[in-house]
Amino acid sequence: MEKYLLPDIRDLHRIDVYEAHGGYKAFRKALQMKTEDVTEEVKKSGLKGRGGACFPTGLKWTFMPKQSDKPKYLCVNGDESEPGTFKDRQIFEFNPHLMIEGTLIAAYAMGGSISYIYVRGEYGKWIKMIEKALHDAYAKGYIGQNILGSGFSTEIIVHRGAGAYICGEESALMNSIEGDRGYPRVKPPFPAQNGLWGRATTINNVETISNVPLIIDRGWEWYSKIGAPKYPGPILVGVSGHVNKPGVYELPTGVPLLEIIHKYAGGVPGNKAIKAVFPGGSSTMVLRGDQLEGVCMDAESLKAAGSSVGTAGLIVMDEDTDLIKVIARIAKFYYHESCGQCTPCREGTGWLWKILNRFENGEGRWEDIDLLLDVANNVEGNTICALGDAAAWPVQSMVRRFRDEFERRAKIPRPKVLEAVAV
Amino acid sequence: MLSERNLKKLDEMKKYYQTSQSLVLPALWMVQEEHGHISEDAMKYVAKLLGVPFGHILGVVTFYTMLHRKPIGRHHVEVCTNVSCMLRGADKIVEHLEKRLGIKMGETSRDRKWTLSEVECMGSCGTAPMFAVGEEYYENLTPEKIDKLIADLERK
Ligand SMILES: Cc1cc2nc3c(=O)[nH]c(=O)nc-3n(C[C@H](O)[C@H](O)[C@H](O)COP(=O)(O)O)c2cc1C
Numbered sequence: 413m414e415k416y417l418l419p420d421i422r423d424l425h426r427i428d429v430y431e432a433h434g435g436y437k438a439f440r441k442a443l444q445m446k447t448e449d450v451t452e453e454v455k456k457s458g459l460k461g462r463g464g465a466c467f468p469t470g471l472k473w474t475f476m477p478k479q480s481d482k483p484k485y486l487c488v489n490g491d492e493s494e495p496g497t498f499k500d501r502q503i504f505e506f507n508p509h510l511m512i513e514g515t516l517i518a519a520y521a522m523g524g525s526i527s528y529i530y531v532r533g534e535y536g537k538w539i540k541m542i543e544k545a546l547h548d549a550y551a552k553g554y555i556g557q558n559i560l561g562s563g564f565s566t567e568i569i570v571h572r573g574a575g576a577y578i579c580g581e582e583s584a585l586m587n588s589i590e591g592d593r594g595y596p597r598v599k600p601p602f603p604a605q606n607g608l609w610g611r612a613t614t615i616n617n618v619e620t621i622s623n624v625p626l627i628i629d630r631g632w633e634w635y636s637k638i639g640a641p642k643y644p645g646p647i648l649v650g651v652s653g654h655v656n657k658p659g660v661y662e663l664p665t666g667v668p669l670l671e672i673i674h675k676y677a678g679g680v681p682g683n684k685a686i687k688a689v690f691p692g693g694s695s696t697m698v699l700r701g702d703q704l705e706g707v708c709m710d711a712e713s714l715k716a717a718g719s720s721v722g723t724a725g726l727i728v729m730d731e732d733t734d735l736i737k738v739i740a741r742i743a744k745f746y747y748h749e750s751c752g753q754c755t756p757c758r759e760g761t762g763w764l765w766k767i768l769n770r771f772e773n774g775e776g777r778w779e780d781i782d783l784l785l786d787v788a789n790n791v792e793g794n795t796i797c798a799l800g801d802a803a804a805w806p807v808q809s810m811v812r813r814f815r816d817e818f819e820r821r822a823k824i825p826r827p828k829v830l831e832a833v834a835v
Numbered sequence: 836m837l838s839e840r841n842l843k844k845l846d847e848m849k850k851y852y853q854t855s856q857s858l859v860l861p862a863l864w865m866v867q868e869e870h871g872h873i874s875e876d877a878m879k880y881v882a883k884l885l886g887v888p889f890g891h892i893l894g895v896v897t898f899y900t901m902l903h904r905k906p907i908g909r910h911h912v913e914v915c916t917n918v919s920c921m922l923r924g925a926d927k928i929v930e931h932l933e934k935r936l937g938i939k940m941g942e943t944s945r946d947r948k949w950t951l952s953e954v955e956c957m958g959s960c961g962t963a964p965m966f967a968v969g970e971e972y973y974e975n976l977t978p979e980k981i982d983k984l985i986a987d988l989e990r991k
Pocket residue numbers: 460461462463464465466467469489490491492493494577578579580581582583615616617618620621797798799802
């Protein structure tokens with residue numbers, strides 16, 4: 413299919429090349445439209461957030477107050493720290509003006525006076541690329557005061573994170589911009605009512621925002637026909653792990669996972685069987701290799717299969733993979749990244765890691781298997797933000813779908829009384 | 836503590852932020868870029884510069900893993916060991932680095948040339964395994980590639 417987010421155009425990161433290929437045309441068009449109509453267009457397109465939570469983008473924009481005597485803000489979320497996710501970085505490097513154009517259209521639609529592009533601190537090199545692109549867009553009059561004579565004014569600035577997965581959570585992100593520790597806030601109030609410095613704020617993922625120019629340029633009807641009907645559009649699928657050609661592939665939504673793995677990512681090395689996949693980053697529920705038939709990179713399809721689309725970071729594990737080692741490493745990540753505000757998450761993530769460590773070292777006990785579920789279930793849904801869920805889901809699904817692996821690794825075998833029942 | 840250039844830059848940034856506290860991270864980044872780490876004196880300096888309590892600055896510095904309170908080696912090698920890199924052999928990369936540099940994870944070499952750290956996912960899963968040195972990413976690593984990189988960096 414044709415590529416829209418990352419087309420194969422040389423030097424597209426340069427503003428002159430971007431303009432030569434129709435860049436900033438959508439923004440010019442939007443400036444001629446009523447702001448409500450821009451939002452309506454995005455709403456009708458069916459675009460859903462690519463940051464993990466799958467929220468309808470246009471609908472989110474309507475939550476912003478129309479009239480306000482205080483400034484309103486937009487945050488573009490480029491924290492990109494979910495393991496297995498490496499797509500926004502491609503936009504920063506190869507098509508930064510698309511993100512900037514999307515940001516401008518969103519700011520126009522919502523009356524945003526300043527947009528903050530929050531980028532993870534590790535992406536220092538890419539921040540320089542974004543800043544260069546912003547500089548050029550300012551110089552051409554696309555950003556700043558009275559843009560292109562329209563009377564609309566808005567600013568864009570990059571804000572650099574400093575190494576904290578939690579700052580990708582939208583309210584932690586705002587606290588980080590405010591110069592605080594990245595602690596998530598209790599919701600409600602939601603950002604559209606009470607965001608940055610208590611003012612109306614919308615947070616969108618980099619890829620989500622980069623879809624906006626397409627919608628305005630070609631119209632919602634055209635856009636809504638790309639890919640899966642309820643989760644339409646082009647999507648950047650990051651494939652990693654045991655495949656011959658790992659990388660980011662731009663596809664329409666709804667492509668079968670097996671096609672992504674075999675056709676695009678070149679299959680599994682040594683033609684090995686697939687043991688398991690995380691379809692949308694390490695926080696999505698793991699799927700067994702033998703349950704992938706017919707499952708597509710689409711929110712609905714993945715939900716039906718017992719997982720979610722997350723960030724579309726597809727992690728592939730072949731038949732020889734030590735899944736205990738994998739899940740222990742993932743648990744360690746969430747333990748390290750828990751901000752420590754909520755007791756269930758702070759204590760639970762560490763506990764999960766400790767138990768999984770026991771299995772990794774051959775010290776796991778039979779009753780630890782259910783203990784894992786018990787701890788994970790008590791973290792899930794009991795925290796201020798969704799990091800608790802993100803930590804619980806991979807563990808819960810791993811135990812449920814690969815219980816045999818845990819049983820085999822348990823040091824103390826199945827109790828005799830259970831043995832009798834099983835027979 | 837901060838150069839004129841950076842002080843000017845901070846001043847220009849003020850108009851984008853509602854509170855001076857919001858400049859804490861940008862200011863700390865500047866300190867770290869200029870001095871390599873953020874000492875207690877530097878934190879006091881930033882506190883005074885922005886009119887924010889020292890305890891707040893300390894709280895921020897200790898929250899973010901990329902901000903260092905102690906000096907680190909000239910080349911900071913940050914190896915990702917998270918799931919995608921692990922599946923593509925990060926263990927071997929760690930082992931090889933420890934052997935080549937003669938230090939363990941989390942250590943700094945005696946001559947202060949190298950610091951080796953294990954880090955979480957760096958967003959380089961499609962080009963795993965990887966490590967970063969400063970802002971540069973080194974991807975699709977093999978032991979041979981690492982030997983060459985180390986030799987190149989030794990000379991710097
Ligand atoms: C722990 C945690 C980490 C998150 N990290 C990111 C991230 O790195 N990037 C991102 O866009 N969204 C991230 N999110 C989701 C955001 O909270 C938010 O839903 C998203 O940025 C909204 O944008 P969207 O509607 O365009 O997807 C994270 C959420 C949680 C709970």
